[in-house]
Every structure is written in structure tokens, then in C-alpha cells.
Amino acid sequence: MSEPRRLTTRGAQRRAQLLEYATHRFAQTGYHPTSITDIVDGIGVGKGVFYWYFDSKETIFEEILRGAQKQLRTAQQLATAGTKDPIERLAQGVRASVIWSASNPDLVTLFDFAQTDERFSNLVRAGRTVLINDTAAVLREAIKARRIPPNDADLLAYAILGVSTQLTMVHFQKQEKSPQTIADVVVQFCLQGIGARQPTSV
Amino acid sequence: MSEPRRLTTRGAQRRAQLLEYATHRFAQTGYHPTSITDIVDGIGVGKGVFYWYFDSKETIFEEILRGAQKQLRTAQQLATAGTKDPIERLAQGVRASVIWSASNPDLVTLFDFAQTDERFSNLVRAGRTVLINDTAAVLREAIKARRIPPNDADLLAYAILGVSTQLTMVHFQKQEKSPQTIADVVVQFCLQGIGARQPTSV
DNA sequence: CAATATCTTGACCGGTCAGTCAATACTGTT
DNA sequence: AACAGTATTGACTGACCGGTCAAGATATTG
Numbered sequence: 001m002s003e004p005r006r007l008t009t010r011g012a013q014r015r016a017q018l019l020e021y022a023t024h025r026f027a028q029t030g031y032h033p034t035s036i037t038d039i040v041d042g043i044g045v046g047k048g049v050f051y052w053y054f055d056s057k058e059t060i061f062e063e064i065l066r067g068a069q070k071q072l073r074t075a076q077q078l079a080t081a082g083t084k085d086p087i088e089r090l091a092q093g094v095r096a097s098v099i100w101s102a103s104n105p106d107l108v109t110l111f112d113f114a115q116t117d118e119r120f121s122n123l124v125r126a127g128r129t130v131l132i133n134d135t136a137a138v139l140r141e142a143i144k145a146r147r148i149p150p151n152d153a154d155l156l157a158y159a160i161l162g163v164s165t166q167l168t169m170v171h172f173q174k175q176e177k178s179p180q181t182i183a184d185v186v187v188q189f190c191l192q193g194i195g196a197r198q199p200t201s202v
Numbered sequence: 203m204s205e206p207r208r209l210t211t212r213g214a215q216r217r218a219q220l221l222e223y224a225t226h227r228f229a230q231t232g233y234h235p236t237s238i239t240d241i242v243d244g245i246g247v248g249k250g251v252f253y254w255y256f257d258s259k260e261t262i263f264e265e266i267l268r269g270a271q272k273q274l275r276t277a278q279q280l281a282t283a284g285t286k287d288p289i290e291r292l293a294q295g296v297r298a299s300v301i302w303s304a305s306n307p308d309l310v311t312l313f314d315f316a317q318t319d320e321r322f323s324n325l326v327r328a329g330r331t332v333l334i335n336d337t338a339a340v341l342r343e344a345i346k347a348r349r350i351p352p353n354d355a356d357l358l359a360y361a362i363l364g365v366s367t368q369l370t371m372v373h374f375q376k377q378e379k380s381p382q383t384i385a386d387v388v389v390q391f392c393l394q395g396i397g398a399r400q401p402t403s404v
Numbered sequence: 405c406a407a408t409a410t411c412t413t414g415a416c417c418g419g420t421c422a423g424t425c426a427a428t429a430c431t432g433t434t
Numbered sequence: 435a436a437c438a439g440t441a442t443t444g445a446c447t448g449a450c451c452g453g454t455c456a457a458g459a460t461a462t463t464g
Contacts, residue, residue, distance in 0.1 A: 006409085007410085008410065008411085008461075010410085010460090010461085011410070014411080029320070030318070030319055030320060032234035032235075033234075035450075035452080036452065036453080037452090045412070045413085046412055046413040046414055047414070047452095048411090048412060048413060048414075048453095049411075050453095051453065051454080052410090052411065056452080056453080057453095109318070112314075112317065113318040116232065116311070116314050116315040117232055118231070125375070151387075152387070154372075155369065155372065155379075155384075156387075156391070158371075159365045159369060159387070159391045161368055162364035162366075162367060162368025163361045163365055163395075165364060165368070166360050166361065166363055166364025166367070166368075167357065167361060170356075170357065170360050177357075182357075185354070185358075185361070189361045189395040189396070190395065192396075193365075193392065193394050193395035194391070195394055209440085210431075210432090210439095212430090212431085212440085216441080216442095237420075237422080239420090239421075247442070247443085248443040248444055249422095249423085249443080249444065250424085250443060250444075251443080252423095253422095253424080254440090254441065254442075258422075258423080259422070259423090
């Protein structure tokens with residue numbers, strides 16, 4: 001295909017169906033072990049259908065990643081919109097990130113893999129850099145306002161990301177903890193970690 | 203091969219050479235994209251040599267993982283041996299973990315991948331559980347001694363792991379920060395995160 | 405009702421890969 | 435030197451995979 005195609009309603013649906021099913025299979029079985037044949041067989045169409053809507057296995061995976069990154073960032077922006085206090089914004093952003101991840105295990109799985117594959121690691125890094133910059137900006141605000149002690153904002157942002165992703169993984173492995181519980185622990189740990197005066201209620 | 207073979211000195215060396223080179227290639231190129239042919243060609247031997255020393259691509263990878271897990275745990279135990287104070291032990295363990303990771307980027311890369319592959323995720327999880335239990339035990343000590351507020355020790359341990367791994371990744375991506383600097387930030391963030399009274403010198 | 409664009413089929417192609425194996429070389433022992 | 439266990443070779447097998455394409459089905463438009 002290559003150039004953007006004109007899609008009928010039917011075509012747009014088929015394309016969305018391929019994206020959704022491929023996401024699931026990639027997350028379930030892994031990117032490399034999942035063949036295009038697996039995907040089209042699973043949907044019950046011929047192999048050519050896949051190549052009518054996508055250039056390659058690589059590009060569909062990239063599109064899935066980009067979509068997921070956009071989703072996550074939007075969720076964060078929505079959660080923090082309208083809040084002024086930097087510490088509050090931070091807590092809300094972290095909470096939104098944990099909740100979104102808990103609701104999208106397949107996409108989180110794909111992020112994890114993509115990070116380990118040379119073909120996609122740059123894309124993942126780029127998307128993550130955006131999130132880190134968002135977080136670091138809030139942290140710098142907080143430092144300026146003397147709400148937290150001065151420190152390398154980027155490193156703190158990465159630390160917060162690390163806590164979030166790791167504890168989200170725990171939620172996937174042992175269902176017992178609800179996403180809210182996890183989010184509470186993440187927020188508390190991170191606010192204390194950056195040296196915020198009070199764990200702002202929680 | 204299957205059953206443990208009797209190896210001559212030469213054989214043991216060849217086996218070690220395969221392990222080392224395979225580790226490097228898997229980390230560099232990825233597990234799936236690296237073929238057995240790539241490995242034996244890189245060493246300059248025939249394909250049969252590989253299957254003389256290992257059952258399959260899967261088993262050599264598992265052996266690499268197990269070895270790395272053992273290495274990391276040993277490093278931690280060595281670092282914390284002889285220290286009584288739980289907070290001190292925690293800090294030393296974290297520091298050792300960061301330093302080890304920084305010195306073994308290939309193995310860290312393999313951990314990351316293995317986690318994302320159904321074939322190996324159980325093994326990774328098992329090894330990580332051991333480390334988590336070690337850390338959680340120290341945390342429980344600290345809670346009992348009222349050095350930190352009561353909290354779910356396992357969750358805290360995972361949070362600490364998350365900070366360590368994420369900031370280690372930062373070190374890999376931007377060389378500018380030394381492992382020691384990274385370790386300092388990790389220790390500070392985590393001690394504050396768990397609510398330890400004073401960031402014990404640092 | 406053509407004519408045109410969108411969509412679908414599935415056999416096929418060139419290539420790669422994990423793993424096998426019979427033949428051969430090496431090494432130490434008696 | 436003869437023997438046996440260890441080590442190495444590399445062509446070969448069977449399977450699979452990403453991607454192509456000519457042919458045909460379906461929908462849209464003038």
C-alpha cells in the first residue's frame with residue numbers, strides 16, 4: 001500500500017480489526033513468534049488483506065505503539081488539567097498513569113517488548129522522553145516553589161516512572177491488589193522519595 | 203547431549219566461550235534475531251559444536267539467565283554481609299545491585315528481554331522473587347525496629363527494584379552520570395520513599 | 405448498467421532457521 | 435601403535451515466515 005489509501009467504512013473497520021487483533025496476539029504470544037499468518041488466520045481472512053492495509057509487520061507494530069503512547073499521554077494530561085499545585089499535579093499524573101496501565105495490560109506488555117528490540121527501542125525512548133519531560137517540568141516547578149528540595153529533575157522523573165511501571169507489573173501478577181491500592185502506594189512512595197513535605201492527604 | 207557430558211579442559215573452555223559469546227550476541231542483536239549460525243560463525247566453528255555442548259537455543263539462554271541471577275544475588279549478599287542495621291543493609295544492597303547492573307549491561311539487557319518472552323518469564327520471575335524476598339525481609343526488620351513506618355514490605359521492595367532498574371537504564375543511555383551518582387540518587391530516593399528518618403549520611 | 409475503485413483470496417517465492425548426523429580429527433591412555 | 439572417548443565439521447532436512455501477485459469478488463459512482 002505505502003501511500004495513505006482511501007478507505008470505505010468496511011475498509012476502516014477491517015483495518016481497526018487488524019490493529020486490535022494484532023495487538024492482542026503480539027502481547028499474548030510475543031512479536032517475533034507471532035506470524036502474519038497467525039493474525040489473518042485468527043481473523044479468518046486471506047493473507048493479502050493484511051498487506052492491503054499495512055506495509056509490513058514492522059509498521060503495524062509501530063502504529064500500535066504510537067497509538068498507545070498517545071493514549072497514555074492524553075490520559076495524563078486529562079487528569080492533571082486544571083490543577084495548579086505542582087505536587088498535586090504530580091500525584092494526579094502518576095495516578096492516571098497507573099490506572100491507564102492497569103486497564104491496558106496488552107499495551108504495557110508491548111511497551112516492555114519494544115524496549116528490548118533494536119527496531120523499536122528508539123520509538124519507545126522518544127515516547128517516554130515526552131512523558132519524562134512532562135514530569136520533570138512539574139518537578140522543576142515544585143523545586144522553584146520550594147515544595148521539594150533541589151535535585152536533578154530528570155533523574156527524579158525516571159525514578160517515579162520506575163516505581164509506577166514496576167508496581168503495575170505487580171498488579172498484573174497478583175490480582176489481589178487493586179489498581180487504586182497500587183496507585184496509592186506509588187504516589188506515597190514517590191512523594192516521599194522526592195522529599196515532599198507532606199504526602200498531601202492521599 | 204542431554205546428559206551432563208564429561209568435558210576436557212579444552213571442552214570446558216569451548217563451552218565457556220560459547221556462553222560468553224552467545225550472551226553478547228543475544229544482548230546485542232536480540233534473542234530471536236540471533237541464530238545459532240550467527241553464534242558459531244562468530245566463534246569460527248561448525249554448527250555441531252553448539253549442539254555438542256547445549257541441547258538447544260532455549261537451554262543455553264536459560265543457563266545464561268540463571269548464572270546472571272546467581273551473580274547478582276551473590277554480589278548483594280557480599281555487600282550486605284556483616285552489617286547489622288537494616289537501613290544500612292538496605293542501602294548497601296541497593297548500591298551493590300546498581301553497581302553490578304552497571305558493570306553487566308549485557309546481562310541486564312537479557313533480563314529485560316526474558317521478562318517479555320513467555321518461555322523465560324517464569325524463570326525471571328522466580329529469580330526476582332528471591333531478590334524481592336531478601337529485600338522485603340530487611341524491610342520487615344526495619345519496620346519491627348520502628349526505623350520506618352509500617353507498610354506492605356513486598357510492595358516497597360518492588361518499588362525499590364523499580365527505581366534501581368529504571369535509573370540503571372538511564373545510566374546506560376546517557377553515560378554522563380556515573381554509576382556512583384546513580385546509586386546515590388537511588389538510595390536517597392528509596393530511603394525517603396520508605397519513610398526512613400534520616401538519609402543516613404550519603 | 406457499465407466502469408471504476410476498493411477489497412479479498414491463497415498459492416507461491418526466496419530466504420532463514422533450529423536441529424541432525426555420518427564422517428573425520430584430536431587427545432590421552434594403555 | 436592401537437584404542438576409546440572427546441571434539442569438530444558442514445551439508446542436509448523439514449518447517450516456517452514475510453511478502454508478492456494475478457485473479458476474482460464486492461461495492462460505488464456516473
